[in-house]
Amino acid sequence: MLDLLLASGSGTSTSLSEQLPVSRQAVAKHLAVLERVGLTRVTPSGRERLYHVDEAQLARAVAQLSAVGEAWDARLARIKRIAETIQRNKK
Known part of the structure; x- marks a missing residue:
């Protein structure tokens, strides 16, 4: 997930789940953990949240x-x- 975010610069749980063999909900949970430990920053993007690697x-x-x-x-x-x-x- 971090590799995908680094390669693209940012991503949402939806855009990342399209590239991974897991559900959007699973991706969202992983992203929440990455945000909680400070490895990602989040900005709102419409109805979704845009994640960037710190x-x-x-x-x-x-x-x-x-x-x-x-x-x-x-x-x-x-x-x-x-x-x-x-x-x-x-x-």
């Missing part, structure tokens, strides 16, 4: 997820080194 907020979320991923990679590398040391010591 690119600054998305960049912050990506940076946070990247940091979490890096931390887990470091932890897993440490576990691997410990397991390899145990395996070597068994021989």
Whole structure:
């Protein structure tokens, strides 16, 4: 959904549901969550709501997820080194 919004610049639940294999109601619920967490901004457009990605907020979320991923990679590398040391010591 974010990819579609980024590609087109904006979208409504109706326009997005036409491009996705889910109902308009499901899209609207997902968009409400994205708005609640600050990843989208909404402006009224007639009877519908026009959603835009908040690119600054998305960049912050990506940076946070990247940091979490890096931390887990470091932890897993440490576990691997410990397991390899145990395996070597068994021989």
